[in-house]
Amino acid sequence: MTQPVEFVEVATRSGVVRGRWKETTGEGANPRSAAFLGIPFAEPPIGDLRFQAPVKKEPWTGTLDALEFGATAQRGDPGVTLIPEPSIPGESTLNVNVFTPSPKKAEAGTGLPVLVWIHGGGYFAGSPASPWYDGRNFNRDNVVTVTASYRLGFDGFGWVEGAPANRGVLDWMAALQWVQDNIADFGGDPGRVTIAGQSAGGGAVLTLLGVEAAQDLFHQVYAISSPIPDVSTEAAKEFAAKMAEKLGVSNDLAGFSSVSEEKLLEVQKELSNLDPSQMEKILKEGLSLGPVVDGTLIPRRTIDSIKKGVGADKHLVIGATDDEFTMALAEMESKLKWVPKPLLLRQLGVPKKARKAYLAANKDVVEAGNYRLGGRILTDRMFKVPMLEAIAARRNAPTWVYRFAWPSGTFGFAEHCLDVPFFFDCLDGPAMAPLAGDAPPQCLADELHHAAVQFIRTGDPGWPRYIKKDRVVRVWDVPSQDVPNGFASVYPLVG
Structure with missing residues (x-):
């Protein structure tokens, strides 16, 4: 009943x-x-x-x-x-x-x-x-x-x-x-x-x-x-001009207002279509759509505002999964295995002077093959390098850093979005197996969610603050641990 x-x-x-x-x-x-x-x-x-x-x-x-x-x-x-x-x-x-x-x-x-x-x-x-x-x-x-x-x-x-x-x-x-x-x-x-x-x-x-x-x-x-x-x-204006030209309207409020939502979405999708072959272009040029450095509401790059001390009074927890975008290369796995590693690193934008050190710092993914290595490079360049730059820009502002390292039961590595159901403690939710496998560990959800609740309540998630001296990172896994220099594998890419 x-x-x-x-x-x-x-x-x-x-x-x-x-x-x-x-x-x-x-x-x-x-x-x-x-x-x-x-x-x-x-x-x-x-x-x-x-x-x-x-x-x-x-x-x-x-x-x-x-x-x-x-x-x-x-x-x-x-x-x-x-x-x-x-x-x-x-x-x-x-x-x-x-x-x-x-x-x-x-x-x-x-x-x-x-x-x-x-x-x-x-x-x-x-x-x-x-x-x-x-x-x-x-x-x-x-x-x-x-x-x-x-x-x-x-x-x-x-x-x-x-x-x-x-x-x-x-x-x-x-x-x-x-x-x-x-x-x-x-x-x-x-x-x-x-x-x-x-x-x-x-x-x-x-x-x-x-x-x-x-x-x-x-x-x-x-x-x-x-x-x-x-x-x-400049990039925002260039994309708008392309949109207006494709739509056949004036590049202004009157022109775009004359276009139906359906037609605008159709052209937007056509001009900003994302696929694995465009990842390097995205890394170089950035997204077509997103928050714009407009000179007023966002007067400068976010990293520059952080350097100026904006938000320094705010406590921050920040982190990433170990292999955010490896899945983006899944369809290219069979082709990538034949690519020489120096060529792969060059194509994915790893500076020549950093290649030897990067390979040495990422031995586990090197041994897993080019598919995993390429995905790790994309992950590091798109997520972890900007993250470490933002952390450095905050100087002594209260910051806590983590890695989500538990390997998905489906993919065998910690991919994009995997940590979200652990954060919300909703491992009983729908569509969990395709992302996390059949038996994601509730003990890890209990631990990560508890730390999030503690941060929201008290401003401290329960592990050491990230400071330049030891750079302690909470590594979420089974078991979890606090690791000094927990992002050492990314350091060769950081200027």
Whole structure:
């Protein structure tokens, strides 16, 4: 016999929302989690608002049912993805999902700490409606959790003359402002907000770390597999010109506004199609779409803002999986085994002076063959080198660093996205086996998730800070351990 649905209501500044109670899993303080889904934080970005900064949602009357996920900026069937991230049709794509164990108003200073999650997807895909992003087990451990949507692709990040740049970044900030204004009504503390994300979401939170105008919207950062996009103004304008030419419209607000969403997405996909053969081009030239160094909201490269001390007061946890992008070369494995190693290293951009030292520092993947070696090089150049540069730029700012090294039961190495279900402690979620195998270790999820909760609560994840003297890195594996110079295998690539 099924249990009756138990609803719960919360009064926000915009109006009353109705959510429902759900069960948590595992052992913790709270056996139940209240989920409020698809709460709009801005008006639908359509019509005259399509290429504009987000406009705060007008209050509503009555009670808004927040029982289903809201519309997503991702359109259509995304196909097979590493993380299940469904598309949901509709116009109101700027919304948040709130998961809380205590849906009652918290007085100042008494609320629970808050985690705000920004999804990945290369800035052109992804969805906050993934079952893997359900905050129920953070709720179990007394952390209020929010997942946020934002405009993707050209609508969110394309250069449009006559319109504000970085609309996707403005969406992140609008969602965070909504949290500041409303999260106390859900039992959260707006004075203890940790922003986190993975892949493009990790790049998003690092971008926000370097944005002066965003500093009052959050207090800590947890960056997972976080490349720093920093699309140049020149590159953004060049891509916009190509889009306009292909679409046959003027390269400005009027021209792009005249194009349907469907047609724009079709051309965007054609001009920014990513495949393994383009990886080296991406490493050299960067992404076509993503946060743009526009001279105003993002006045300089993120690394330069960090060097100037922006975000230095924020505690940061940052890391990557050992072999993020090895899968990108899977279809080329049979061909790569015949490529001489010096040629492979040259083609993948390893400087000549660094090649001997790099091979010596990565003996395990060298022995595994060129496919694994090429994937490790891509991983290091795209994720770990920028990460180490960002860490160095923070100097003595409080920073903790990790590697996720547990090898997937499916792939035999720690690939992109593998650590996400461990972070959320959702190994019982759907579509787990294709990424992690049939028996991912719950003990590792318990350990990693506990450290994340501890960081969100206290600002310290429980292992030594990363300082220049010993560069201790937490290596997540079975067993996990703290390793001095834990990224030594990458050092030959760091200038």
